[in-house]
Amino acid sequence: MQQNKLTKITVLGAGAWGTAVAIALAARHDVLLWGRNPRQMQEIEAARDNRAYLPGHPLPAALRVSADFDAALAHVATSAPDETPLLILACPVAGLRPLLEQLRGRSIPNVVWLCKGFEAGTSLLPHQVVAQVLGDVVPGAALSGPSFAQEVARGLPCALTVASSSRALRERVVALAHGDNLRVYSCDDLVGVEVGGAVKNVMAIATGTSDGLGLGLNARAALITRGLAEITRLGLALGAQPGTFMGLSGMGDLILTCTGDLSRNRRVGLALAEGKALATIVAELGHVAEGVPCAKAVRELAHKLGVDMPITEAVAGVLFDGVDAARTAAGLLARDPRIEVA
Numbered sequence: 001m002q003q004n005k006l007t008k009i010t011v012l013g014a015g016a017w018g019t020a021v022a023i024a025l026a027a028r029h030d031v032l033l034w035g036r037n038p039r040q041m042q043e044i045e046a047a048r049d050n051r052a053y054l055p056g057h058p059l060p061a062a063l064r065v066s067a068d069f070d071a072a073l074a075h076v077a078t079s080a081p082d083e084t085p086l087l088i089l090a091c092p093v094a095g096l097r098p099l100l101e102q103l104r105g106r107s108i109p110n111v112v113w114l115c116k117g118f119e120a121g122t123s124l125l126p127h128q129v130v131a132q133v134l135g136d137v138v139p140g141a142a143l144s145g146p147s148f149a150q151e152v153a154r155g156l157p158c159a160l161t162v163a164s165s166s167r168a169l170r171e172r173v174v175a176l177a178h179g180d181n182l183r184v185y186s187c188d189d190l191v192g193v194e195v196g197g198a199v200k201n202v203m204a205i206a207t208g209t210s211d212g213l214g215l216g217l218n219a220r221a222a223l224i225t226r227g228l229a230e231i232t233r234l235g236l237a238l239g240a241q242p243g244t245f246m247g248l249s250g251m252g253d254l255i256l257t258c259t260g261d262l263s264r265n266r267r268v269g270l271a272l273a274e275g276k277a278l279a280t281i282v283a284e285l286g287h288v289a290e291g292v293p294c295a296k297a298v299r300e301l302a303h304k305l306g307v308d309m310p311i312t313e314a315v316a317g318v319l320f321d322g323v324d325a326a327r328t329a330a331g332l333l334a335r336d337p338r339i340e341v342a
């Protein structure tokens, strides 16, 4: 495959994932990592290590870091005419709208977002938030799939999916990002890719809770499988293609997040099983756990659409309604029998 050399890329958001993606892409491109906290960005520059969000993964010498928003945008506005630069949005879903507001009216290239979830309050998917704020003039894509930041930063093998309604942008992102140990597939089902990436976080809280309660490996496999059925039902109601949920952004990310202890969402579940309060868990985590706000947004959406989502209901009940986790697990098992594919 033809690799584009030294394309200019700006990553907006210097958390764990933005930093890991910037590290991976800096091996082949001219990458600038922007973070909103000037003191933190100075510390990263001084240590050449993001000690707050991704400690122990030195930044390559070529990777530039900055807290200057104008400079970050100028980086991707100054490319040669034959290059299309890339703007990567690496904030959590809660930060997407505010970040997009900062971009509105500015001259920006193609945007690719990495966040996984439904927006709290609106239950919108990221591409819908992008369309609301920027309109459809800027081509956009979601990059998703099973990808723990720490492993990507170490250069371990990883496969992702880029989803966009623009074929040209999908091809562009593949040409830029595919290579070394990153394998990038493409897909035109933006809704399916985003729904899979969002709801798997809720399922990871469920499996973490189940594992923490000692309910066993059989229960975990059941939760993952029925979780996939639940994700698929919601996705189909929103217009997704069923096959997408068998792919990297569906089953792939669901398996990773439900079983891998690097998952922050799984760790939320493990801590809930210990009886910790949600506020304590979130404070101790020090990172976003998208499954928490997403459980509420998905519950609201499922009610609105009439989609049966018992695992999401159970997770939201434990997180927000003070329902006891062990009782919730028993409640799930006590549901009436049904045909498996339904």
Ligand SMILES: NC(=O)C1=CN([C@@H]2O[C@H](COP(=O)(O)OP(=O)(O)OC[C@H]3O[C@@H](n4cnc5c(N)ncnc54)[C@H](O)[C@@H]3O)[C@@H](O)[C@H]2O)C=CC1
Residues within 6 Å of the ligand: 012, 013, 014, 015, 016, 017, 018, 035, 036, 053, 090, 091, 092, 093, 094, 095, 096, 098, 099, 114, 115, 116, 117, 147, 148, 149, 150, 286, 287, 288, 290
């Ligand atoms: N960490 C991982 O392994 C992966 C994370 N993701 C997704 O990427 C998104 C970001 O996750 P992480 O970087 O891991 O979270 P994190 O909790 O490690 O860092 C979040 C970063 O976003 C910044 N931020 C928050 N609101 C912002 C705003 N309005 N403007 C600019 N920056 C803002 C914070 O300052 C912080 O630097 C989430 O949606 C997550 O689900 C996706 C794949 C892998």
Ligand SMILES: O=C(CO)COP(=O)(O)O
Residues within 6 Å of the ligand: 116, 145, 146, 147, 148, 201, 204, 253, 256, 257, 262, 263, 264, 265, 266, 288, 289, 290
């Ligand atoms: O999305 C992820 C892996 O693909 C990261 O999951 P967590 O946010 O649960 O750590």
